[in-house]
Structures are given as C-alpha cells and as structure tokens.
Amino acid sequence: MATKVRQAAGTKEEYLQLHRWMCMAKALDDRMHILVKQGRAPFVGSSRGHEGIQVASTAALAADDWLVPHYRGLANAIVRGLTMKEWMLAVFAKVDDPLSAGRNIPGGCYSYRRLKIASVSQVVASWVPKASGIAYAAKLKGEGSVTLCTFGDGATSQGDFHEGVNFAAVHRLPVVFVCENNSYAISVPIRLQMGNPNVADRAAGYGIAGATVDGTDVPACFAVCKGAVERARRGDGPTLIDAKIWRINSHTSEDNHLKYRGKEEIDEAAGHDPIARFGAWLMERGWLTADELAHSQAELDAEASEAADWAEQQPDPIPEEALTHVFA
Numbered sequence: 001m002a003t004k005v006r007q008a009a010g011t012k013e014e015y016l017q018l019h020r021w022m023c024m025a026k027a028l029d030d031r032m033h034i035l036v037k038q039g040r041a042p043f044v045g046s047s048r049g050h051e052g053i054q055v056a057s058t059a060a061l062a063a064d065d066w067l068v069p070h071y072r073g074l075a076n077a078i079v080r081g082l083t084m085k086e087w088m089l090a091v092f093a094k095v096d097d098p099l100s101a102g103r104n105i106p107g108g109c110y111s112y113r114r115l116k117i118a119s120v121s122q123v124v125a126s127w128v129p130k131a132s133g134i135a136y137a138a139k140l141k142g143e144g145s146v147t148l149c150t151f152g153d154g155a156t157s158q159g160d161f162h163e164g165v166n167f168a169a170v171h172r173l174p175v176v177f178v179c180e181n182n183s184y185a186i187s188v189p190i191r192l193q194m195g196n197p198n199v200a201d202r203a204a205g206y207g208i209a210g211a212t213v214d215g216t217d218v219p220a221c222f223a224v225c226k227g228a229v230e231r232a233r234r235g236d237g238p239t240l241i242d243a244k245i246w247r248i249n250s251h252t253s254e255d256n257h258l259k260y261r262g263k264e265e266i267d268e269a270a271g272h273d274p275i276a277r278f279g280a281w282l283m284e285r286g287w288l289t290a291d292e293l294a295h296s297q298a299e300l301d302a303e304a305s306e307a308a309d310w311a312e313q314q315p316d317p318i319p320e321e322a323l324t325h326v327f328a
C-alpha cells in the first residue's frame with residue numbers, strides 16, 4: 001500500500017528536480033560555513049538534514065499558495081524560486097537583498113512578496129498564528145490558496161503554536177503545519193521538551209488530521225505533503241505533519257553542539273543525510289548516475305561560490321535609509 005502511494009506521488013522529473021533543489025541548498029549552506037570561517041559572513045543557521053522535508057512540503061504547493069517557513073527554511077525558499085544570488089545578497093546584508101533589504105541575519109526575519117513567502121520571524125512559533133491568519137483571509141476571500149507553515153519541535157511548546165493550530169482547526173482552514181522535528185531546540189533534547197515525542201499525536205486533540213513521516217525519506221514526505229495540501233484545498237481543514245529528521249550541524253554557527261551531544265550522536269546524525277539517501281534512491285532506479293551527481297554538485301558548489309563573490313561586491317544599504325521598512 002505504502003509503495004503505491006509513493007509511486008503515485010511524483011514523476012522521475014519531479015524527483016530529480018527535488019534532488020537538485022536539495023543540492024542547491026547544500027551548496028549554499030556549505031559556502032556560508034566557509035564564509036563565516038573566513039570572517040566574511042556573519043552567521044549561518046544550517047538547514048543540513050532538513051532539506052528533504054523542506055523541498056517535499058514546498059513542492060507540494062501550487063504557485064499561488066503561501067509559504068510561512070521557519071528561519072531554517074532555506075530549501076523551502078529555493079523551491080519557491082529564490083536564487084543563489086538573492087540569498088547571498090541577504091547573507092551579505094546588501095541594499096538589494098530582496099528578503100529584508102539588508103536588515104536581518106540570513107534567513108532570520110524576512111518575507112518575499114513575489115514568491116508568496118510571508119513574514120518569517122525569529123520569535124519562535126510567532127509565525128504559526130500568522131499562517132492561520134493568512135489561511136483565514138484566503139478562505140474569506142475565496143482565494144483557494146493553501147498555506148504551508150513550518151517550524152521545529154521546540155516551537156510546539158510555545159503558546160503561539162497552540163493558538164495558531166487551534167484557530168485553524170476551529171475554522172477548518174486550508175493550512176498544512178509541518179514540524180521539522182530534529183529533536184533539539186538549540187541544546188534542549190526532545191525528552192526535556194515534551195512528554196510525547198510524537199507531535200502528530202496532538203492532531204487528535206485539535207480535531208484535525210495528523211501524520212508522522214520519516215523526514216529523510218523524500219518520496220514518503222512528498223506523498224504525505226501532497227495529501228495534506230489536497231485535503232486543505234478541498235476544504236477538509238488542516239493537517240499536522242511530524243517529520244522526523246536529524247540536525248546534522250550545530251544549531252547555528254554561534255553554537256557548538258559538542259557541548260551537549262556526544263561525537264557518536266553527531267556522527268549518527270550525519271548518517272541520516274536526506275540528500276545522500278535520496279541520491280542513492282535515485283541511483284537505484286537508474287535515474288541518476290554517480291558521475292552526474294558529482295558533476296551537478298560541483299557545478300552548484302561553484303555557482304554558490306560565484307554568487308557569494310558577486311554579492312559581496314554589491315552596494316551596502318545607506319545609513320539614511322536605516323529606518324525604511326522598520327515599523328514602530
């Protein structure tokens with residue numbers, strides 16, 4: 001049964017595209033770590049380990065749908081159409097940065113109207129009620145759009161999470177909630193975060209659909225997310241998806257995970273890389289060769305490096321404009 005669902009979820013072309021988006025995110029992530037080490041960029045909140053569920057959930061949307069991602073959602077934004085150059089403009093906080101006009105740390109707090117990405121915030125879970133609000137507005141206007149809202153396991157401990165999901169449940173809103181469950185909120189492990197580690201079990205308490213999925217299994221994620229988007233679009237209300245993943249890097253470049261997780265666990269996390277797993281899955285089917293994969297990753301790595309060098313040379317915001325776009 002599960003196999004049937006998977007085969008129906010995507011075509012070869014769609015899967016190859018999902019994989020390329022993941023490799024694009026990795027190329028940018030790896031480049032950002034280098035830039036931080038070189039003292040050229042300020043910060044990286046890595047999406048390594050999250051890419052599978054991020055591309056699968058976002059690719060399940062239609063172009064007119066809304067994305068309300070959490071700060072780790074680089075691959076989500078890439079699927080919506082964010083280019084490497086645009087991302088690097090944000091990394092270097094340049095005047096033409098389309099995400100926050102150079103006003104925030106990369107991925108920290110931004111929106112992108114053209115790509116229908118809305119108001120990401122660093123205040124954990126604060127974007128959950130916003131996502132429900134967007135979905136409510138869409139429903140009232142009869143827009144037919146679906147809103148995808150993503151967050152981490154730590155976010156589910158916040159009151160905002162409960163209020164946002166409950167509101168969406170009461171009004172049967174067209175919204176898909178995806179918990180990218182990497183089992184850490186910075187240094188706090190999931191056993192100290194919640195009594196029941198299965199976030200989707202809470203769906204029953206809200207009276208909505210829930211699903212648990214291995215977030216490193218891209219075809220499975222794509223099937224589950226497509227199902228949730230379809231359910232939302234036909235008026236059957238929200239779904240709460242718990243995607244179990246592994247955070248491969250530290251929380252951010254300001255954090256050192258060796259202080260709170262052992263080397264053995266860190267190595268284990270690296271072994272749950274969704275990009276490697278999906279690449280192997282594509283190769284097993286003869287849809288990608290090892291040479292093609294290596295060539296394409298090298299090409300993307302070079303593109304990320306060129307995007308960084310280019311963005312670094314672009315103009316900085318001017319001091320007189322510091323308060324433009326800032327609301328009191």
Ligand SMILES: Cc1ncc(C[n+]2csc(CCOP(=O)(O)OP(=O)(O)O)c2C)c(N)n1
Pocket residue numbers: 072122123124151152153154155156180182184185186251
């Ligand atoms: C309301 C609030 N409390 C605390 C923080 C500090 N903080 C930033 S990220 C984070 C961890 C969030 O963990 P999780 O939701 O699991 O997402 P992850 O970063 O693991 O993807 C915390 C506590 C914050 N930004 N906002």
